[in-house]
Amino acid sequence: MYIRLAQIGSNIVTNNDQVQYYHYQCVNDFLADALDTDIIIIQSNNDIIENACSIRKIPKFRYTLLLSESICDLPCAKQLIDGHWSSLNDAIKSLNIKVNRIAQLPNREQKGSIYSFASYLYVNNGMNIAPERNLSHPTLFTYPILDCFFENQSQNKVIDELSKLKVIQPLELVERLRLCPNCDDAHLNYVDQCPQCHSIDISTEVSIHCFICGHVDNQDHFVNRCGLKCPNCLHKLKHIGTDYDRPIENLRCAQCSNYFVDGEVVAKCMVCDRKHTPENLELRSIYSLSAGSNIEKILFSEDLTEQTAQLGEVVGFKHFTWQLDWALKLASRGLFFASLVKLQFDRHNDDLQKFDKNKELRFKEAFINRLAKQFRVTDIITQKDELTYYILLPCTTDELLKIVLERIHTFVDSIVDEESKYLDIKVSVLSLDKELSIKNKVCEIFEKLI
Structure with a gap:
């Protein structure tokens, strides 16, 4: 019995009587051929995540042994590929382990995406799901494997549902984000503005406090050719701490001339242009994820029933x-x-x-x-x-x-x-x-x- 092995963009495997080889220039050629394979090897290049996602999105390849041609250190790659190519014997051992896990699964593909994803976690025992930083995404982080099973669905909503069913559980806090409460986007710009007219056209002014008469004004008004001189009492100010000091830096608004110490901090959403105070932003924690405690129960003993929601959800x-x-x-x-x-x-x-x-x-x-x-x-x-x-x-x-x-x-x-x-x-x-x-x-x- 032959092992069918597809190599995409690589040619690292030598001939072997046990293996029937198929070579493809790119992932699109492989997907167009739609050939059933036991092992897939892909290049470890900059497109490895995108290529692995393209393969995993196809139901027939979700449980196929997928290897990179060399070691890939990207944390998010481990949720998509099963390791790297080292030798044919090692690949066959990994294939046998995976085939044995797949053979234990009940036929529940018709049950939907949640069952398919739970099956994937079961087959890939011990797999962790790391978020990928994606600056073009509204929440700056994505989980590539979730896109393979829940395409065109909100990942935040999917994670909430999978967590309630205990299909996944949080493993480690990666990042804490603040999002626009209007559009749920994390692309925010924090800026100081005038507390009186709310203009962002403000500048810093250094002030001087004269100890002789108590006058406080912009430093420029104290400077003359002889050094520092109070414009109010006309005394020369020689020693800081004795004749004068510099109080905390102040701000002045160019629009309304308001003079103030602390500006009003607002977060402007770069997507919907709404402004919000920092305390009104939505807080969202980004975790790496692992398989939850209910996977085997869902796959082998229970029908997937809706869990009791919390009040207000x-x-x-x-x-x-x-x-x-x-x-x-x-x-x-x-x-x-x-x-x-x-x-x-x-x-x-x-x-x-x-x-x-x-x-x-x-x-x-x-x-x-x-x-x-x-x-x-x-x-x-x-x-x-x-x-x-x-x-x-x-x-x-x-x-x-x-x-x-x-x-x-x-x-x-x-x-x-x-x-x-x-x-x-x-x-x-x-x-x-x-x-x-x-x-x-x-x-x-x-x-x-x-």
């Missing part, structure tokens, strides 16, 4: 449907009342070609995170699909509902991001009283919110 749609069904049953007995709100994003058809899909994703994630802060911790929020959100407001009277809707409309109207020009946000509401709850099932309730 966005829950899964399946959980929300169960909660709504429970609320309807209570309401039909006259023991409960609530309101159901639907938020529907609609793209402008004429502008779809202008819209950046990744920006839309980040915009909606930041939007829903900020929206969740407008509600009580007892209110339940879910995302049905990429354009639809539902909010269940328990024990909400008509008067209180009116206030909530005004708050939602005010919040929606305040969104002035570039992305919002291409999206309409429609709000609809339904009161879940006793009569409505008796006559309708959950699916019918959703249909009424058009």
Whole structure:
């Protein structure tokens, strides 16, 4: 039985009767051929992460033994490749270990990305997931392996979900970021501005304090041809600490001439141009990750069920449907009342070609995170699909509902991001009283919110 070995951009393996070799100039040629292989060897060049990601994104190559032609020291490479080429015997040993792990897996590819990713962690036992610094990314750090399994999804949201399921766990704190609360972007510029007119056109002035008369002024007003002389009392100032001193440096605004000691520090987002005080920025910790304690339980003994969310968190749609069904049953007995709100994003058809899909994703994630802060911790929020959100407001009277809707409309109207020009946000509401709850099932309730 032959071992099928594909070499991409390299030719380091000599002929062997056990191996059937395939040579490719680049990754694109290999992917176009779509050949089933047991071992893949790629070049250890500057594109190794990009090339490894391209291979791992293809489901049939996610568990294939992937080696670099030489040692790669990039921490984030270890989550994508299985090591480096040393000899054919070592590669076959690694292949056998991996094949044995794969053989233990149940066939659960149809279960979705979470199962596939949990399987990948199980096959690559002991693998750590290091973040990669990426200055072009909104949060400055990415996890390349997550892009392979959860493409076009928010990595922050994916990490939260995987952490709740205990598929992954934090290993080591790598960085702590502050993000714009409006767009969740870490590209911020911290600048001092005038506390009176908020202009950034400020300059430093060195002052002198005359001990003779107590006069304080700009140092330039004390300088003459003979040295330092107080412009107020006309005494010569010879010895610092005896005749005068220099107090703390002061600032002067060129726009309003305000004179002050400490400027007002603001963080300006370089993406959405919003300004925020440092204490209002969102704090996010970046960790290296490792396999969580629930991987084997998820793969071998349990169906993947949605975990109980914390109060105030966005829950899964399946959980929300169960909660709504429970609320309807209570309401039909006259023991409960609530309101159901639907938020529907609609793209402008004429502008779809202008819209950046990744920006839309980040915009909606930041939007829903900020929206969740407008509600009580007892209110339940879910995302049905990429354009639809539902909010269940328990024990909400008509008067209180009116206030909530005004708050939602005010919040929606305040969104002035570039992305919002291409999206309409429609709000609809339904009161879940006793009569409505008796006559309708959950699916019918959703249909009424058009």
